[in-house]
Amino acid sequence: MATGPLSGIRILEFSGIGPGPFCGMLLSDMGADILRIDRRGGDRGEKTHVTRRGRKSVALDLKQPAAREACLRLMASADALFEGFRPGVMERLGLGPDIALARNPKLVYGRMTGWGQEGPLSRAAGHDINYIAITGALHAIGTAERPVPPLNLVGDFGGGAMYLAMGLLAGLLHARATGEGQVVDAAMSDGAASLMAAFYGHMAGGRWSDTRASNGVDGGAPYYGVYKCADGRWVALGSIEPQFFAILMEKLGISDFPLIRQRDPAVWPDLRARLEAAFLTKTQAEWIAHMEGSDACFAGVLNLTDVPSHPHHVARDTFVSVDGVLQPAPAPRFSRTPGAIQELDPRIGAHNDSGLIGWGFSQTEVEALRRAGAL
Secondary structure: OOOOOOOOOEEEEEOOOOHHHHHHHHHHHOOOEEEEEEOOOOOOOOOOOHHHOOOEEEEOOOOOHHHHHHHHHHHHHOOEEEEOOOOOHHHHOOOOHHHHHHHOOOOEEEEEEOOOOOOOOOOOOOOHHHHHHOOOHHHHOEOOOOEOOOOOHHHHHHHHHHHHHHHHHHHHHHHHHHOOOEEEEEEHHHHHHHHOHHHHHHHHOOOOOOOOOOOOOOOOOOOEEEEEOOOOOEEEEEOOOHHHHHHHHHHHOOOOOOHHHOOOHHHHHHHHHHHHHHHOOOOHHHHHHHHOOOOOOEEEOOOOOOHHHOHHHHHHOOEEEEOOEEEEOOOOOOOOOOOOOOOOOOOOOOOHHHHHHHOOOOHHHHHHHHHOOOO
16 A cells, blocks of 8 residues: 555546646645546656656557447546546547536546647647746746746746646545535646746735846846856755845945835846856855855855756755656655655556456456457
8 A cells, every 4th residue: 555645545547648647646646646648659668757746547549439438437436537638538439527427426537638628729639838928927937138938947847737636636535524525626837827826916915027037036036146256057946035134245245335225216226246256256166155044045056967956955865866867855844744655667567467356357358348449
């Protein structure tokens, strides 16, 4: 039995890309028993596919009636499921929420899409950058000259997977209290818009300019940004509060700047020039030795190679190595029911027998599926 606060929860995952696998990783790390329905194929499983870790894989040919019926039977014993197909695909397969909830009224049916189940764009293809573009998030991130894609963190993983996971868990709580399942429509465009809530509030209150790189936390303010060091590497500042800004200036040896004018945009060009000149006098390592751990709100901008060896990550076991693959450990952390990585990305179909039998099929039924070409 897996450990974690979701131990005993059964979740059916219909294999996809991007936010779906990441959501599955989060739930598996917290102990959920996730059976992933994969398409038939020769994927051997890649241990470096970190977001696909922790599930069991059953390969079914959903074009076969026997495979679809097997899915409905799995839905009947699942607590939740999630899928990431375009709207209408599951309905055309005969596996849509109406049929699934008729089989299992307590089922929480999660749907992960870019644009949502309805709306003018719901049938269109897209990726993270498109979903965050129509929410204002992409416009707000970058330099004064151009928006900069923030990897695919805001749409896929933040606005998509995290909201899907939260929605599934909320649905599970409701189902346990009432016996009623429901559909969770998790659209990345909705989630990315939700992540922008504070900034829409700031703009409504007159505290935010719709001009990129002109505000307090978008790179406009000199005390919240990145600076190049003597060795070409970078450091990051977040000295927003006056007391932290005062410590920053003391650490840098800048004593003739009027601290009371920290948030006056009129002096920001002068302040930025002073900070740029100061940080160019030492290497990143020297600045880390001088400032890290102080209340100046300072950090070195580490590359992915150096991150796991940072003393803070080492002390907290933030990264773990599994079968030679270094990867982030499960998060968040639980005091009574700690999560764990259950296994690495399995070969597609690796659990055709054990996975189905573990969910209530007999060996005879598994063999029947195989003879029918469904498994």
